Amino acid sequence: MEILVVVIAAILVIAVATALAPRLGIAGPLILVLIGGAVSLLPFVQVPEIDPEWILVGVLPPLLYSAAVALPAIEFRRDFGPIAGLSFLLVLLSAVVLGVFFMIVIPGIHPAIAVALGAILSPTDAVATSIVKRLGVSRRVVTMLEGESLLNDATALVLLRTMIAAGAVATTGVTGDTEVGLGFLPAFAWGVLVAVVIGGIVGYLNLRLRALIGHSAANTAVGFVVPFVAYLPTEELGGSGLVAAVVAGIVTGQGAARWFTPEQRRSDEHNWRTIELVLEGAVFLVMGLELNAIVAENFENHNGLGTGVAIAAGALAIVLAVRAAYVSLLVWAQSRRARGRRRERLESMSTRLDELAAGRAWAPPTDGRRRQNRRRQEPLPVDDPHVQRRLASMRARVSRAMSDLNYYQASPLGWKHGAIIVWAGMRGVVTLAAAQTLSRDDTTDRALLVFIAFTVAVGSLMLQGFTLPWLVRLLKIERPGDELLDRAEQSELDEELRDAALAALEQPALHRRDGSTFPEELMQLVGSRMAEPPDDETTASARDMLELRLVMIEAMRDRLNEVTSGGGYSTPALRHALAELDADQLSLELRLGDDD
Structure with missing residues (x-):
C-alpha cells in the first residue's frame, strides 16, 4: 500500500511540475530535482536504495523507444552522416578524453571505470531540442540535435556496459587488462550488430x-x-538491448503510416508522450531523493563537496571543448558539401533519363568495344516492363538526390549554427539514469562518481539551458522563414492529395469498403466536389457520400505513402497531412456509426 501511495504522489508531482515549469520559466527537470531533494531532507522520509537494474531495464528501453518512434525520418536520412558522427565518434572521443582526465584527478580509479564515467557524461539530452524549437532556429539544426540525442544514448550505454564488464574482469584478475582492451572493439561491434538485427x-x-x-x-x-x-x-545474446529498443522504435515509427489505423496512430502518439513524461520525471525525482544520501557520503569520504564539484566543472569544460572542436570540423565539411557541383550532374542525369524514356538515346556502353560502336546500338526498349522499372527506380533516386541537395542549399550550416549545436549539447536524463546503474560492486567511489554525474547534468541544464536564448539573440541568427515555407509546402502537398482523390473518382468501378459499388447517380452528382467534406444537407445519399469520402481518404493516404519515400516533402508536412486525414476518417467513421 505504501508503494502505491508513493507512486501516485510521484505521478501527481511530475504532472504539476511539468504544468508549472513554463509559467515559472524553469526547466521541469530542475523543479523535480529540487522537490526530490527537499523531500529527502525530511526526517521521517527513508529513501530506499534503488536497484540500478530497475533503471536499466524498466526505464531506459521505453524511454529511448518513445523518442525513436517520433524521429523525423526524411531529415534524419539526409543528415545521417553528421548525426552518426555526433552520436558515435564524438561520444567515443569524449569518453576517452574524460577517462584520461578522471584517471588524473581521481586517485586509484580503474581505467575502465574512468572511461565508463566518461561514457555516462557524453550523451546529450533531448530537452535542448524543445528549447531550440522555441527560439526559431533552423529546422536542420533541430533535426541534428534530435537525432544525436537519440542515437548517442545507445552508443554511450553500450560503451558503459562494456567498460564496467572490463573493469569487473580486471578486478577479479580473471584476465589481463591488455586482453580486455583488445576485446573491446569486437564486443562493441557485436553488441551493435545483434541489436540492429x-x-x-x-x-x-x-x-x-x-x-x-x-x-x-x-x-x-x-x-x-x-x-x-x-x-x-x-541482452541474452550479448548485444545491447537499448540499441535494439531504439531500432525497433525507428522501424515502428516509419511504418506506422502504412500499417496502423488512424485510431492506433493517435493512441500511440498520446500514450508514448505520457510514458516519456512520467519516466523522465521519475528519473529526475529519484535523483533528487537520493541527493541527501549522496551528499552525506561525499562529506564523509571525500571531505565535503569541493572535490566532486571541482571535478564536475572540469569535466563539463572538457566536454564542451571537445564538442566545439568536433562541431567546427563538421560545419566545415557540411559547408563544402553544400557548395559542391552535384546539381549539374544530377540535372544531366535527369535529362539523360528523359531521353532514354523517349527512345531518343542509347543505353550507356558497358565495355570499350561497345563504346567505339555506340552509333550502331539500338535505342533502349522502353516498352520492356523490366526497363520501365529500372528507369522509374533511377528517376526516383535522381529526384530524391535533387530534393536532398535543395534541402542542403536552402538550410546551410554556418559557424553560428555550429555555436548553437555546441551550446545546446546539454546533459540530462540519460546521464542521471546511467549513473544510477553504477553499483557498489563496480567501484568503491560510487557516491563520488554519481555526484559528479549529477553535478554535470544539473550544471549543464542550468548553465546552457538558461543562456541558450541569450546566445541566439547575441549571434543574431536570421530566422529561416520556415512558417512561410511550411504553408507553401503544405498547400502543394494538399493539392497533390486532392488530385489523387479526383483520380480515384475516375476509376470505372469504385467500391465501398465492404466491396459493393456506389450508385452511378451519386458518382455523377459528386464529381470534383469530393475534394471537400460532404454536405449533410444532401438528401438522397448522405451515407453513401460519407462512404465515398472514406474511399477518397484512402486514396489520398496511398498517395501520401508514395510521396513519403520521394523526399520531396518534409516530415512535418507529411505528418500534418496524415494527421488531417486520420482526423477526417475518425470523424466520418463516428458519423457512420451514429447512423447505424
Missing part, C-alpha cells in the same frame, strides 16, 4: 501483428511491451 525484426513483427489486431485496447497493450521484447533477447 533483433530490433529491426521486432519492429517489423510489431507492425504486422498490430495491423492484424482489431481490438484497440489489446493493440495498445501489445505496443507497450515492444521495447522490452526487443531488449530482453538482445
Whole structure:
C-alpha cells in the first residue's frame, strides 16, 4: 500500500511540475530535482536504495523507444552522416578524453571505470531540442540535435556496459587488462550488430501483428511491451538491448503510416508522450531523493563537496571543448558539401533519363568495344516492363538526390549554427539514469562518481539551458522563414492529395469498403466536389457520400505513402497531412456509426 501511495504522489508531482515549469520559466527537470531533494531532507522520509537494474531495464528501453518512434525520418536520412558522427565518434572521443582526465584527478580509479564515467557524461539530452524549437532556429539544426540525442544514448550505454564488464574482469584478475582492451572493439561491434538485427525484426513483427489486431485496447497493450521484447533477447545474446529498443522504435515509427489505423496512430502518439513524461520525471525525482544520501557520503569520504564539484566543472569544460572542436570540423565539411557541383550532374542525369524514356538515346556502353560502336546500338526498349522499372527506380533516386541537395542549399550550416549545436549539447536524463546503474560492486567511489554525474547534468541544464536564448539573440541568427515555407509546402502537398482523390473518382468501378459499388447517380452528382467534406444537407445519399469520402481518404493516404519515400516533402508536412486525414476518417467513421 505504501508503494502505491508513493507512486501516485510521484505521478501527481511530475504532472504539476511539468504544468508549472513554463509559467515559472524553469526547466521541469530542475523543479523535480529540487522537490526530490527537499523531500529527502525530511526526517521521517527513508529513501530506499534503488536497484540500478530497475533503471536499466524498466526505464531506459521505453524511454529511448518513445523518442525513436517520433524521429523525423526524411531529415534524419539526409543528415545521417553528421548525426552518426555526433552520436558515435564524438561520444567515443569524449569518453576517452574524460577517462584520461578522471584517471588524473581521481586517485586509484580503474581505467575502465574512468572511461565508463566518461561514457555516462557524453550523451546529450533531448530537452535542448524543445528549447531550440522555441527560439526559431533552423529546422536542420533541430533535426541534428534530435537525432544525436537519440542515437548517442545507445552508443554511450553500450560503451558503459562494456567498460564496467572490463573493469569487473580486471578486478577479479580473471584476465589481463591488455586482453580486455583488445576485446573491446569486437564486443562493441557485436553488441551493435545483434541489436540492429533483433530490433529491426521486432519492429517489423510489431507492425504486422498490430495491423492484424482489431481490438484497440489489446493493440495498445501489445505496443507497450515492444521495447522490452526487443531488449530482453538482445541482452541474452550479448548485444545491447537499448540499441535494439531504439531500432525497433525507428522501424515502428516509419511504418506506422502504412500499417496502423488512424485510431492506433493517435493512441500511440498520446500514450508514448505520457510514458516519456512520467519516466523522465521519475528519473529526475529519484535523483533528487537520493541527493541527501549522496551528499552525506561525499562529506564523509571525500571531505565535503569541493572535490566532486571541482571535478564536475572540469569535466563539463572538457566536454564542451571537445564538442566545439568536433562541431567546427563538421560545419566545415557540411559547408563544402553544400557548395559542391552535384546539381549539374544530377540535372544531366535527369535529362539523360528523359531521353532514354523517349527512345531518343542509347543505353550507356558497358565495355570499350561497345563504346567505339555506340552509333550502331539500338535505342533502349522502353516498352520492356523490366526497363520501365529500372528507369522509374533511377528517376526516383535522381529526384530524391535533387530534393536532398535543395534541402542542403536552402538550410546551410554556418559557424553560428555550429555555436548553437555546441551550446545546446546539454546533459540530462540519460546521464542521471546511467549513473544510477553504477553499483557498489563496480567501484568503491560510487557516491563520488554519481555526484559528479549529477553535478554535470544539473550544471549543464542550468548553465546552457538558461543562456541558450541569450546566445541566439547575441549571434543574431536570421530566422529561416520556415512558417512561410511550411504553408507553401503544405498547400502543394494538399493539392497533390486532392488530385489523387479526383483520380480515384475516375476509376470505372469504385467500391465501398465492404466491396459493393456506389450508385452511378451519386458518382455523377459528386464529381470534383469530393475534394471537400460532404454536405449533410444532401438528401438522397448522405451515407453513401460519407462512404465515398472514406474511399477518397484512402486514396489520398496511398498517395501520401508514395510521396513519403520521394523526399520531396518534409516530415512535418507529411505528418500534418496524415494527421488531417486520420482526423477526417475518425470523424466520418463516428458519423457512420451514429447512423447505424
